[in-house]
Amino acid sequence: MLRSRRAVRHNVTDLTFLPGLTFADDGGLVRRAANRATKKVKPMGNVYEIFALRYATMSARTPHMNYLVPDPHETTASDLDYFVWLIRGGGRDILVDTGFNAAEAKLRNRTLTLNPVEALAAFGVEAGDIRDIVVTHLHYDHAGNLDRFPNARFHLQDREMSYATGRCMCFGALRHPFSVEHVTQMVRHVFGERVTFHSGDGEVAPGVTLHRVGGHSDGLQVVRVETARGAVVLASDAAHYYGNLHRRSPFPIVYNIGEMCQGWEIVEQLAGDPDRVIPGHDPIVAAIYPRASDKVDAFALHMKPSRSFAK
Ligand SMILES: [Zn+2]
Numbered sequence: 042m043l044r045s046r047r048a049v050r051h052n053v054t055d056l057t058f059l060p061g062l063t064f065a066d067d068g069g070l071v072r073r074a075a076n077r078a079t080k081k082v083k084p085m086g087n088v089y090e091i092f093a094l095r096y097a098t099m100s101a102r103t104p105h106m107n108y109l110v111p112d113p114h115e116t117t118a119s120d121l122d123y124f125v126w127l128i129r130g131g132g133r134d135i136l137v138d139t140g141f142n143a144a145e146a147k148l149r150n151r152t153l154t155l156n157p158v159e160a161l162a163a164f165g166v167e168a169g170d171i172r173d174i175v176v177t178h179l180h181y182d183h184a185g186n187l188d189r190f191p192n193a194r195f196h197l198q199d200r201e202m203s204y205a206t207g208r209c210m211c212f213g214a215l216r217h218p219f220s221v222e223h224v225t226q227m228v229r230h231v232f233g234e235r236v237t238f239h240s241g242d243g244e245v246a247p248g249v250t251l252h253r254v255g256g257h258s259d260g261l262q263v264v265r266v267e268t269a270r271g272a273v274v275l276a277s278d279a280a281h282y283y284g285n286l287h288r289r290s291p292f293p294i295v296y297n298i299g300e301m302c303q304g305w306e307i308v309e310q311l312a313g314d315p316d317r318v319i320p321g322h323d324p325i326v327a328a329i330y331p332r333a334s335d336k337v338d339a340f341a342l343h344m345k346p347s348r349s350f351a352k
């Protein structure tokens with residue numbers, strides 16, 4: 042009897058696509074401390090490749106731009122890289138975020154190396170072939186070019202759409218990272234029945250799941266992808282830099298600091314290994330992951346990094 046009950050429980054665990062996490066009645070994630078930081082990689086049925094495509098960089102930053110409370114001894118600060126991410130597997134390409142275009146770069150005084158749509162084309166993926174796009178949040182550097190993908194569905198959190206069109210946008214400090222053109226374009230996609238809304242946790246394809254963490258923006262979601270080296274988590278702006286995550290030090294653009302702090306634990310638990318969390322803007326990513334193209338700045342995140350962050 043005991044034996045069979047254990048067997049049943051084991052099966053249920055195997056069916057759960059998030060080892061180390063369980064679901065509350067309202068669909069929210071509940072952390073299980075006992076399973077924290079497990080390093081065991083379970084064999085998985087879905088194996089994807091992930092490529093980070095770097096399309097812009099912002100340099101000459103100060104420590105205050107990267108950390109809400111920087112180390113007082115620090116005088117220099119890391120550059121900020123901008124990426125979109127391509128997930129490939131099972132005969133499909135899934136894009137995570139859409140970057141910004143030249144007009145937006147000029148408006149904000151950023152240096153655009155290459156429009157992400159052109160970067161994708163140089164990588165061998167035409168915009169018209171993309172069927173699914175995860176928009177981690179609607180900030181200008183993640184949700185531009187929304188009119189460039191004629192056959193795509195957009196995966197967005199309920200709370201991000203509400204936040205970007207609600208009362209908080211009456212305040213410049215909260216509105217600043219958004220572009221009204223991008224948000225309006227997403228509203229057009231809603232009216233065109235091209236948006237799949239998610240609330241909390243969701244799935245784009247088997248082995249590609251979405252998880253709201255909030256914090257930086259109210260509806261920020263991260264993406265967990267099953268790869269041959271285990272689950273990789275595209276943290277997007279849940280962690281701009283490895284430093285935000287490892288030092289437990291918030292990035293200064295933040296809506297809810299409490300949720301941002303809890304988000305660090307969520308991404309680590311979703312990945313199950315610190316070497317499988319990918320920060321959204323850190324130049325270290327381009328330095329430690331293998332180059333995947335001689336035409337564009339593309340880096341293979343499903344491969345092992347040259348440097349480990351495991352303590
Ligand atoms: Zn952001």
Ligand SMILES: [Zn+2]
Binds near residue numbers: 180182278
């Ligand atoms: Zn960002």
